[in-house]
Amino acid sequence: MKILFLNGPNLNLLGTRQPEIYGRTTLADIEAQVRTRAAILGVDVEFRQSNHEGQLVDWVQEARGRFDAIALNAAAYTHTSVALRDAISSVGLPVVELHLSNIHAREEFRHRSLIAPVCVGQVSGFGAFSYILALEAAVNVKRSA
Numbered sequence: 122m123k124i125l126f127l128n129g130p131n132l133n134l135l136g137t138r139q140p141e142i143y144g145r146t147t148l149a150d151i152e153a154q155v156r157t158r159a160a161i162l163g164v165d166v167e168f169r170q171s172n173h174e175g176q177l178v179d180w181v182q183e184a185r186g187r188f189d190a191i192a193l194n195a196a197a198y199t200h201t202s203v204a205l206r207d208a209i210s211s212v213g214l215p216v217v218e219l220h221l222s223n224i225h226a227r228e229e230f231r232h233r234s235l236i237a238p239v240c241v242g243q244v245s246g247f248g249a250f251s252y253i254l255a256l257e258a259a260v261n262v263k264r265s266a
C-alpha cells in the first residue's frame with residue numbers, strides 16, 4: 122500500500138517561524154516520524170510540499186493509479202480552493218484532511234474547510250501527531266474497504 126502525503130503553502134517553514142502556533146518540529150522531522158510508523162504498519166509513504174495551488178492539484182490528479190490514499194494538509198488552500206476540492210472529488214481515492222492546529226478553535230475564516238465534504242474525514246489539532254493519525258486513518262480506510 123502506498124500513501125501520498127501532500128503539504129500546502131508555507132509548511133516548508135515549519136519549525137523555523139511562529140513556533141508558538143506551529144511548534145518547533147520541522148516538516149522533515151514529521152516525515153521521519155511518519156516513515157517510522159509507516160514501516161511498522163508495512164506501508165510505503167511519499168512526502169511532498171508545494172506553495173502552489175496548481176502543483177497540488179496536479180499531484181492529486183496524478184495520484185490515481187499510483188497511490189492507494191492521500192493524506193492532505195492543504196494549509197491555507199483548505200479555506201479557499203475550489204480547484205483542490207474539485208480535484209479531490211474526482212480522483213477516486215480516499216483523501217484524509219489533516220491539520221496541525223485545531224482549525225475550529227482559531228479565527229472564523231479557518232472554521233470553513235472547502236475540502237472537508239469531499240474528504241473521508243478530518244484530523245485537526247494534534248500537532249505533528251495529526252500526521253500519524255492521518256496515516257493510521259488512511260491505512261484503516263483502505264484495509265477495511
Ligand code: CA2
Nearest residue numbers: 131134135138139196197220221222231
Ligand atoms: O494547522 C494546520 O495544519 C493548517 O493547515 C496550517 C496552515 C493554516 O493556514 C491552516 O488554517 C491550518 C498554515 C501553514 C503555515 O505554516 C507555517 C509554519 C511556520 C511559519 C509560518 C507558517
